[in-house]
Amino acid sequence: MGKPQNQTKIIRKLTPCVLYTLIPLALLHYYTYISPHCYNQIAHKRLEKTADSDSITPPVQGKAAELKNQPRCDYSDGHWVQTTAKPLYNGTSCGTIKWAQNCMVNGRPDTGYLYWQWQPEDNRCPAPLFDASVFLEIIKNKHIAFIGDSLARNQVESLICLLSTASKPELVYQGGDDLKFRRWVFYEYNVTLSSLWSQYLVKGTDRNQSEGIDHNTLYLDTPNEKWASELDKIDIVVFHNGHWFVQKAIYYGEGNQLLGCNFAQEINCTDYNIFDAFRKVLRTSLKEVTKRFYKSDKTVVVATFTLAHFEGEWKFGTCLKTEPNKEGDAEMPHLENEMRKLAIEEVARAVKDVKEMNGWLRIEALDVTKLTFLRPDGHPGPYMFPNPFANGIKEGVPNDCVHWCMPGPIDTWNAILLELMKRWKDE
Numbered sequence: 001m002g003k004p005q006n007q008t009k010i011i012r013k014l015t016p017c018v019l020y021t022l023i024p025l026a027l028l029h030y031y032t033y034i035s036p037h038c039y040n041q042i043a044h045k046r047l048e049k050t051a052d053s054d055s056i057t058p059p060v061q062g063k064a065a066e067l068k069n070q071p072r073c074d075y076s077d078g079h080w081v082q083t084t085a086k087p088l089y090n091g092t093s094c095g096t097i098k099w100a101q102n103c104m105v106n107g108r109p110d111t112g113y114l115y116w117q118w119q120p121e122d123n124r125c126p127a128p129l130f131d132a133s134v135f136l137e138i139i140k141n142k143h144i145a146f147i148g149d150s151l152a153r154n155q156v157e158s159l160i161c162l163l164s165t166a167s168k169p170e171l172v173y174q175g176g177d178d179l180k181f182r183r184w185v186f187y188e189y190n191v192t193l194s195s196l197w198s199q200y201l202v203k204g205t206d207r208n209q210s211e212g213i214d215h216n217t218l219y220l221d222t223p224n225e226k227w228a229s230e231l232d233k234i235d236i237v238v239f240h241n242g243h244w245f246v247q248k249a250i251y252y253g254e255g256n257q258l259l260g261c262n263f264a265q266e267i268n269c270t271d272y273n274i275f276d277a278f279r280k281v282l283r284t285s286l287k288e289v290t291k292r293f294y295k296s297d298k299t300v301v302v303a304t305f306t307l308a309h310f311e312g313e314w315k316f317g318t319c320l321k322t323e324p325n326k327e328g329d330a331e332m333p334h335l336e337n338e339m340r341k342l343a344i345e346e347v348a349r350a351v352k353d354v355k356e357m358n359g360w361l362r363i364e365a366l367d368v369t370k371l372t373f374l375r376p377d378g379h380p381g382p383y384m385f386p387n388p389f390a391n392g393i394k395e396g397v398p399n400d401c402v403h404w405c406m407p408g409p410i411d412t413w414n415a416i417l418l419e420l421m422k423r424w425k426d427e
């Protein structure tokens with residue numbers, strides 16, 4: 001950043017989207033409101049490494065050093081290899097697939113995306129393969145709850161389909177707006193599985209276009225009561241959110257004190273970036289569990305940020321790839337890299353806190369960022385709707401390049417979750 005004068009001139013000329021991709025990464029820190037439209041452009045721009053970006057640790061390098069201090073198998077880094085093994089379920093054998101993720105039934109013509117297996121780089125790790133009865137056996141008499149946004153829900157639905165191959169669940173509760181709170185029981189195993197909607201994890205209200213409010217309001221130090229009040233009853237908590245943080249928001253901190261906004265250019269408000277906001281959210285959520293349950297046999301899992309793959313505009317951009325990316329086909333975008341990294345850091349911090357309190361609450365990361373990064377072919381794309389091209393028109397069809405087809409790569413998140421659970425049993 002040697003020439004601030006020039007840079008200012010350049011910055012004024014550019015649209016905000018382009019700006020983020022050209023200025024050094026350190027500056028990005030201060031310009032973090034990203035509209036979905038821009039988000040997508042940023043996500044797909046290869047960010048050049050500058051001297052200022054040296055502090056940003058690539059997510060999956062320095063493996064050798066890491067392995068030395070970490071006796072446990074690491075599933076975060078790897079690549080996809082072809083397999084002939086069929087998915088455990090299909091679009092009709094599982095009744096709980098949300099129509100928007102039922103790519104098969106919606107007419108997606110290619111099936112190649114179903115035949116890939118995650119191969120961890122760490123050669124001590126077996127390829128994660130799901131086994132429904134093993135999963136249910138491990139969490140027998142327990143309650144597992146996924147808390148977060150629609151990606152958490154997507155993972156729950158994948159898990160339901162996978163587990164249904166061994167035991168039929170019963171939906172025992174659904175409620176809330178859009179039936180966003182659901183609970184199933186696998187009576188054979190006395191396993192309860194819940195899906196709790198809390199897209200920010202903290203207290204917050206959504207923007208409301210009809211009332212002219214174009215930003216979300218978040219209270220970064222206040223856990224959302226919707227899940228906090230349920231914690232007593234949950235044995236395994238899986239937090240999974242992040243995508244909503246790219247929207248405009250005003251942030252409040254302790255004592256409802258205004259911290260700032262991530263679209264400060266537009267209103268009279270101090271800048272507060274989404275990475276700091278998301279970090280605070282994870283810290284608040286993990287603190288809520290640790291302070292109440294540090295001496296308990298509960299488990300907390302934090303799933304890391306997952307990739308969207310729009311090429312072009314959010315929603316109307318497409319993701320038409322039919323094969324995984326290979327290493328080197330693309331670079332991990334900055335936003336996703338940071339969101340992942342800070343989640344890993346907050347998990348490590350919480351683990352340390354529990355240790356210092358002489359507790360034994362188990363806290364782990366479910367690191368799925370890279371495996372999703374390599375799967376641009378795993379989204380519904382236009383097949384979020386049935387037969388999208390039935391009328392022959394291909395232009396302007398909405399695409400979902402955020403959520404994941406079922407079956408598809410999302411099933412691997414649950415296969416890795418099972419691998420983590422297997423070691424809980426051994427510990």
Ligand SMILES: *[C@@H]1O[C@H](CO)[C@@H](O)[C@H](O)[C@H]1NC(C)=O
Binds near residue numbers: 090
């Ligand atoms: C889906 O699975 C069910 C049960 O295994 C099977 O009967 C059905 O033929 C499968 N459908 C497709 C389209 O493969």
Ligand SMILES: *[C@@H]1O[C@H](CO)[C@@H](O)[C@H](O)[C@H]1NC(C)=O
Binds near residue numbers: 141142190192
């Ligand atoms: C069944 O599971 C619940 C947790 O969901 C647990 O509280 C209860 O003790 C279990 N019942 C038996 C008989 O173990």
Ligand SMILES: *[C@@H]1O[C@H](CO)[C@@H](O)[C@H](O)[C@H]1NC(C)=O
Binds near residue numbers: 268
């Ligand atoms: C912005 O807010 C500050 C502090 O609240 C206030 O002093 C200032 O007058 C405001 N500026 C404008 C243009 O509203």
